[in-house]
Structure formats: structure tokens, C-alpha cells
Amino acid sequence: MPSAIVTGATGITGSAIVHHLLKDGSYDKIYSFSRGNPGYQDPKVQHVTLDLQSSAQDMAHAFEGVSAEHIFFCAYLASDDQAQLSRVNERLLYNFLEALELNGSAKKIKRFILTCGFKQYGVHIGPGKQPLLEDDPLLENNAGGVSWPPIFYYPQQRVLANAAKKGGWEWVATLPEDVLGYARGNFMNEATALGLYCAVSKALPGSELPFIGSKANYFSFNCWTSANLHAKFCLWAAVAPGAGNQIFNVINGDTESFQNLWPRMASRFGCHIPDPMFPNGGTPNTKGFKGYESSTIQLQNKPPLKSSAAALGLSSDPVSNDSPTLFLQVDPEKWAKREDVNQAWAKLRERYGLDQHAWDKATWNFLTMTLGRDWSCVGSMSKARKLGWTGYADTWDELEDTFKILESEGVLPPLDQLKRDF
Known part of the structure; x- marks a missing residue:
């Protein structure tokens, strides 16, 4: 063996x-x-x-x-x-x-x-x-x-x-x-930050769940x-x-988008989907969602598409030449420092005995990239499939399973109690 x-x-x-x-x-x-x-x-x-x-x-x-x-x-x-x-x-x-x-x-x-x-x-x-x-x-x-x-x-x-x-x-x-996954004491993952954002949003007045990133990201396609x-x-x-x-x-084998995942997260945590979701347009250099601070971040490099531009007939196209921009209509790092947000977190922490380290070490800056970008990130699994790999996972199921583990580990509040109490 x-x-x-x-x-x-x-x-x-x-x-x-x-x-x-x-x-x-x-x-x-x-x-x-x-x-x-x-x-x-x-x-x-x-x-x-x-x-x-x-x-x-x-x-x-x-x-x-x-x-x-x-x-x-x-x-x-x-x-x-x-x-x-x-x-x-x-x-x-x-x-x-x-x-x-x-x-x-x-x-x-x-x-x-x-x-x-x-x-x-x-x-x-x-x-x-x-x-x-x-x-x-x-x-x-x-x-x-x-x-x-x-x-x-x-x-x-x-x-x-x-x-x-x-x-x-x-x-x-x-x-x-x-x-998407969990390891005890390791909070450097997207699911932890997303779960904390949803739970605290539930505890805030109105229980709205505004999308953190750009409008383009909301409609782009990605894989996990x-x-x-x-x-x-x-x-x-x-x-x-x-x-x-x-x-x-x-990758899991499916292709997902936040236009599908975000309403499901809102429903799971008992939050409301705002309408309009992007009242100020959700594009760079616009205001944040209903008083939240927004951020526009200009990246410094050419997009990777530039390396294939000649083969694609896009050598002179702006999509291959313009440095990309990230936009957050709710800057997650600034959001996590707000007084009302921290008061809501403290209320959840005390009521449900949650782990303060999870809040302190949450990777809000990771959400800045994954939700602020305006481009899709879709990979192919064909190479492995041709060699016999048949594995598959549903991204929503994996995200929800991770949330459940985070609840059992005292990182997120128990869902039924959260919905009942707020």
C-alpha cells in the first residue's frame, strides 16, 4: 500500500x-x-x-x-x-x-x-x-x-x-x-467573508443584501x-x-454567476434583495450603495488578453490594451470598519458565541478582486475529462455546505436562530 x-x-x-x-x-x-x-x-x-x-x-x-x-x-x-x-x-x-x-x-x-x-x-x-x-x-x-x-x-x-x-x-x-472549503482556524477563503457579510447584513436595519461589487461582475460568468x-x-x-x-x-464543472448565487444567498440568510440593485449604475467612479463607501481601483498592468491579442485579431482593440478597473459599490474593507457594522457583528458574536478571530482575519480584500472585477473567469475541464476524470460538484451546494460547517464551528450564527431573532 x-x-x-x-x-x-x-x-x-x-x-x-x-x-x-x-x-x-x-x-x-x-x-x-x-x-x-x-x-x-x-x-x-x-x-x-x-x-x-x-x-x-x-x-x-x-x-x-x-x-x-x-x-x-x-x-x-x-x-x-x-x-x-x-x-x-x-x-x-x-x-x-x-x-x-x-x-x-x-x-x-x-x-x-x-x-x-x-x-x-x-x-x-x-x-x-x-x-x-x-x-x-x-x-x-x-x-x-x-x-x-x-x-x-x-x-x-x-x-x-x-x-x-x-x-x-x-x-x-x-x-x-x-x-470553497474550511480548515479550522484558517479564514483565508471567500466563503467565510461572504458568510459574515450576509449574516451581519441580516442583523442590520432593513436586512438588505446589496451586491458588493460592480454591475459587470454581477452578470459575468465564473467557476469555483x-x-x-x-x-x-x-x-x-x-x-x-x-x-x-x-x-x-x-474546477467544479458548472459555470455560475452572482446573478444566480446572490439571490440564493439572500434567501438563505433571510435578507432582502434590493431593487434597484445598482441605484447609482454600479460602474467605476460612481457613488456607493445608499451611503456605503464605494471604491474604484485602477490596475496597473495590461490585461492577460494582450498576450493572445494578435491571434484573436484584437491587437488594437481597447479590451486588449486598457488597464482593467475594479469597482466596489460597497467596499468590503471599509464596510467591515463601519461602526454600525461592528455593532451588528458584536451583537451576533455575543448572542451566539461566535469566533472573533474569524471577523478579525476575514479576507475582505479577497472580495475586492473576486467581486470587483468586470471580467469572467471560466476554465475548461476538457483536458482532465479526456484522461478519464469524471468528478463534478455543484457550486451552490458546495457554498451552502461550507456555510453549514462555518455555523457548526461558531464562525457564522445558527441559521434558524438568526432568521428568528432578526
Whole structure:
């Protein structure tokens, strides 16, 4: 029976992989690598305290004697500085691979699965060609005549491919988008911030739920990735014939839009959908929703579409040349600092015994991008489908399941009581 190593085991993607490895039944040993102990109770799981920012030599010593056929690398260090982000995360992976070589663990590897994401396509920079395909041109080396900001997935993938070639094993990189899931104490996800926004909106006078972002975003099409589905994909990719040495989109399989999701969230939390939803137009440089502060953010780079513009006949079109703009008719970071909002949160926290850390660590800035952009982010799953992948998840079901977990963990108020009390 094979064994597995999971780095970043306390994160949303890493913890989901550990849980599904346990469900799989074909693994006799699972090693969870992270700085903090995730506290798994199953005897198959052995925790190894590991600081991926340490040297390769220190890491090699920390997990000496530990090896596995399949390695799932989900670790990531955030930084607002894109150049620093790229340097740090490339070094994390490079040192880890060096540690595997130093202590002899690399000899056992069959496949190494690296979790990346849709930043591979520059979705944080601007619109790209739709749908997003795994062989789309990389945004580097002046692609399309533009100097692009660094995207750390590219050097990571090169480091991994070189190590695999040298060691005689295979690698896979996964590209999930806007992951929906939960890991205890980890609030860096879209569902937590959305759930808190909905719950507090319910407790505010009128219980209205104005859409946070732009009108264009409300009507755009997007895709999401269930952490559970991603975990299942990773286990499939670890053994699927022909999947080695490849990059794969990993999304739920449906295409969604906030014009469908937002009214369902309002109904679930007992809020009212305002009409008109965009009383001031919902476009850049307009006022916020009914007195809320809006924000218009001009991005600094050309859109990723620029790299494909010549092939698409769009070299001179503004859509390929104009720097994108984010617009929030309710700026989520400013909203979360409002006195009335914090009073409503405090009332919920005290009444239902909620976790203050969830509020303090909620990633409101993540909503700025995912709800403020005016472009769609849709990826294709055809590449994996052709190799036999059949997994699917309904995005609304996954979002609602995550809300339910957040309720059970004391992050969101119990839904029935919230509706009754407010």
C-alpha cells in the first residue's frame, strides 16, 4: 500500500486532501507536514512539525526517515509584493525538494502533486481569453510585447519539473479557482467573508443584501472549486495513467454567476434583495450603495488578453490594451470598519458565541478582486475529462455546505436562530 506526504496540512486544500486520503483506504500511512499540529486522531496519520522557510538541511533532519510514493504540496506564503511572493514560494518548494534528496526520501517518489491556481492565467491582473486552457501562453518573457508582473507558479513548476526529471519520477500541477472549503482556524477563503457579510447584513436595519461589487461582475460568468473535489482530483492525479508531467484545471464543472448565487444567498440568510440593485449604475467612479463607501481601483498592468491579442485579431482593440478597473459599490474593507457594522457583528458574536478571530482575519480584500472585477473567469475541464476524470460538484451546494460547517464551528450564527431573532 502506498504512503503519502501532505504539506500545508492545516490549510483548506491540504486538510481536505488528508481527509480524503483517509477515506480512500488504499494508503497505509499519511504524513501531515505543517508548523502547527492539525490534530488528526486517526492512527494512519503521523504529524511532522516542519517550517518550510527553514533551510533544506534543517528540513531534511526534521523529517528524516519519512518517505512516500505520493507527495501533495499545498503550502503557500502570502505577500502583497509580487516579486517577493514569487521568490519566497519558489524557494519554499526548491528547499523542500532539496531536503527530499538530502535525506533519501526522493528515491521513493512516484508522483508529486503541486497545488497552484488560476493566477496561472493572470486572473488577478485582468481578463484573459475565455475559456482558460492549460496550454494558454504564459505571461512572461514579454508575451504579447508586454512585461508582466511575476507569477510564482511558473518558477515553481520549472523547479518541480527539473527535480522530477533528475529523480525519475512524475509531477502534476493543479489549477483550482476560488476554493470553497474550511480548515479550522484558517479564514483565508471567500466563503467565510461572504458568510459574515450576509449574516451581519441580516442583523442590520432593513436586512438588505446589496451586491458588493460592480454591475459587470454581477452578470459575468465564473467557476469555483470545492476543496473536497480538488482533494479527490489530487488522489486521482496521483495514479491516473497519462496524467504525469502535466498541468490541469480543477474546477467544479458548472459555470455560475452572482446573478444566480446572490439571490440564493439572500434567501438563505433571510435578507432582502434590493431593487434597484445598482441605484447609482454600479460602474467605476460612481457613488456607493445608499451611503456605503464605494471604491474604484485602477490596475496597473495590461490585461492577460494582450498576450493572445494578435491571434484573436484584437491587437488594437481597447479590451486588449486598457488597464482593467475594479469597482466596489460597497467596499468590503471599509464596510467591515463601519461602526454600525461592528455593532451588528458584536451583537451576533455575543448572542451566539461566535469566533472573533474569524471577523478579525476575514479576507475582505479577497472580495475586492473576486467581486470587483468586470471580467469572467471560466476554465475548461476538457483536458482532465479526456484522461478519464469524471468528478463534478455543484457550486451552490458546495457554498451552502461550507456555510453549514462555518455555523457548526461558531464562525457564522445558527441559521434558524438568526432568521428568528432578526
